[in-house]
Amino acid sequence: MAGSVLRPQPLTKAAFARFGDVIEIDGAEERLINQGTTRRFHDLAAVAVAKDGGHPLISIFRGSAFALPITIAMFERHPLGSQAFFPLNGRSWLVVVATDDGGRPGEPTAFLATGCQGVNYAPGVWHHPLLALHESSDFLVVDRGGGGINLEEVTLDQPVIVEGYSIGPKIGIDFR
Ligand SMILES: NC(=O)N[C@@H](O)C(=O)O
Numbered sequence: 001m002a003g004s005v006l007r008p009q010p011l012t013k014a015a016f017a018r019f020g021d022v023i024e025i026d027g028a029e030e031r032l033i034n035q036g037t038t039r040r041f042h043d044l045a046a047v048a049v050a051k052d053g054g055h056p057l058i059s060i061f062r063g064s065a066f067a068l069p070i071t072i073a074m075f076e077r078h079p080l081g082s083q084a085f086f087p088l089n090g091r092s093w094l095v096v097v098a099t100d101d102g103g104r105p106g107e108p109t110a111f112l113a114t115g116c117q118g119v120n121y122a123p124g125v126w127h128h129p130l131l132a133l134h135e136s137s138d139f140l141v142v143d144r145g146g147g148g149i150n151l152e153e154v155t156l157d158q159p160v161i162v163e164g165y166s167i168g169p170k171i172g173i174d175f176r
């Protein structure tokens with residue numbers, strides 16, 4: 001993985017499955033509730049926060065904007081619980097994850113999430129902390145509170161560069 005260059009790919013359930021869940025309406029089980037006045041898009045992600053007496057937290061993260069190209073110099077993971085992010089401003093954002101290679105980050109992958117897509121990292125999945133794009137953005141976050149060490153951070157021997165350019169704040173990023 002030394003000094004590799006990443007071009008983000010579109011975020012899809014299939015491509016992200018080994019890292020966790022994609023939170024989106026597309027493909028969701030839909031239930032008509034509240035006397036037909038509300039459509040429930042049901043059970044979109046597996047929240048896992050109970051390990052070692054953990055409890056769920058609901059927070060809002062206001063992420064500063066990152067400009068491309070982005071240097072990925074570290075990864076982190078939460079061994080005791082999942083962590084979900086959902087964008088609240090309708091702007092696209094960047095998700096960078098990595099496989100595990102003997103307890104350290106292995107092969108990295110970058111995804112461009114639309115402003116209508118969130119992710120839920122499964123426990124122990126290597127990921128870069130929040131990467132908002134274009135401008136400061138708010139995200140609803142569901143993760144684990146409680147005791148124990150739930151944050152492991154690793155600095156990469158060689159940074160990974162995420163390339164691309166923005167074609168406008170509302171369109172997202174077009175990587176060629
Ligand atoms: N540290 C923290 O709460 N945030 C990170 O886990 C992150 O993934 O952004």
Ligand code: NI
Pocket residue numbers: 076078083127128129
């Ligand atoms: Ni995290």
